[in-house]
Amino acid sequence: MTQTFDARTAGLAPTSSGGHGPAGAAGLAAERVRWSVGGRLILDDVDVTAPPGAVTGLLGPNGTGKSTLLRLVAGVERPDGGRVALIGSPDDDGSPGGATASRAAADGEDVLAMPRRRRARTLAFVEQDAATELPVTVLDAVLLGRTPHRSLLAGPTEDDHELARAALDRTGAADLAAREIGTLSGGERQRVHMARALAQQPRVLLLDEPTNHLDVAAQLATMRLVRDLAGDGVTVLAALHDLSLAAATCDHAVVLAPGHAGHVVAAGPVAEVLVPEVIDPVYGVRTTVLRHPRTGRPVLTFDEV
Numbered sequence: 001m002t003q004t005f006d007a008r009t010a011g012l013a014p015t016s017s018g019g020h021g022p023a024g025a026a027g028l029a030a031e032r033v034r035w036s037v038g039g040r041l042i043l044d045d046v047d048v049t050a051p052p053g054a055v056t057g058l059l060g061p062n063g064t065g066k067s068t069l070l071r072l073v074a075g076v077e078r079p080d081g082g083r084v085a086l087i088g089s090p091d092d093d094g095s096p097g098g099a100t101a102s103r104a105a106a107d108g109e110d111v112l113a114m115p116r117r118r119r120a121r122t123l124a125f126v127e128q129d130a131a132t133e134l135p136v137t138v139l140d141a142v143l144l145g146r147t148p149h150r151s152l153l154a155g156p157t158e159d160d161h162e163l164a165r166a167a168l169d170r171t172g173a174a175d176l177a178a179r180e181i182g183t184l185s186g187g188e189r190q191r192v193h194m195a196r197a198l199a200q201q202p203r204v205l206l207l208d209e210p211t212n213h214l215d216v217a218a219q220l221a222t223m224r225l226v227r228d229l230a231g232d233g234v235t236v237l238a239a240l241h242d243l244s245l246a247a248a249t250c251d252h253a254v255v256l257a258p259g260h261a262g263h264v265v266a267a268g269p270v271a272e273v274l275v276p277e278v279i280d281p282v283y284g285v286r287t288t289v290l291r292h293p294r295t296g297r298p299v300l301t302f303d304e305v
């Protein structure tokens, strides 16, 4: 993936935040979000906060509701209750969950009440294994990310093309621009969906397993890109399975427990959350936390109980 690219000079940083960098960033607070399907309660009054201009990992075993929460926050599904709001400065205690989340959401702008186009300028979502049935080229698929930024009847401008190509460049997919999207491999498609989200110039980026299908170098490049975006003032909430990748990349982590309709068991800085006391009972494993010899960040290894 190309890492020499500067989002600010190419105009890929968010446009609507009133300034670049974390100081002008908007965070996200989901408060008491509730959702049922087929008579089964999937999320029961879940509070999750993604602090402004930070990378927050949404963690938890299979089926704990990570994708569902992201889909509700993105407006793909309607919650049965609760609120999703943009928030400003971090809370006094820096806590990304709990009572402070409720207060922040109560104060901030309601994302789900925004008109669709405005919401699409604010928030971009890369779904897990997002399929694209349309017989379109990769470049056209990425240009769709520019739709919320122009009037309904207008076609893409030169600037839109430039931004779309810059987004493809940044996700390492520039050479795929002319390909039909349906012919791509899983990893190639993942990069294209990420590029479409970047072309949207969102203030908040929601990612569901962004490293799915990617080889190890592409995983690292993606998470580096995620960190760079946060540096540009984009708030990132990413569902992740690889806890070491989360420890290496995220500022904050939120852990959902199995069997309790999305109950948040821990939320806070990764070094405090990614510890055996939290991970072992949630995942049913025995965790050892090592230190990365170069970065000093936690590296997690696991044994069966």
Ligand SMILES: Nc1ncnc2c1ncn2[C@@H]1O[C@H](COP(=O)(O)OP(=O)(O)OP(=O)(O)O)[C@@H](O)[C@H]1O
Binding pocket: 037, 038, 042, 060, 061, 062, 063, 064, 065, 066, 067, 068, 069
């Ligand atoms: N449309 C639906 N109909 C029925 N059940 C659903 C639906 N959407 C989600 N669920 C159920 O809700 C629960 C949470 O699913 P979700 O996909 O959000 O979990 P997840 O934490 O993202 O899982 P994974 O890590 O496996 O991707 C699961 O038990 C799933 O089967």
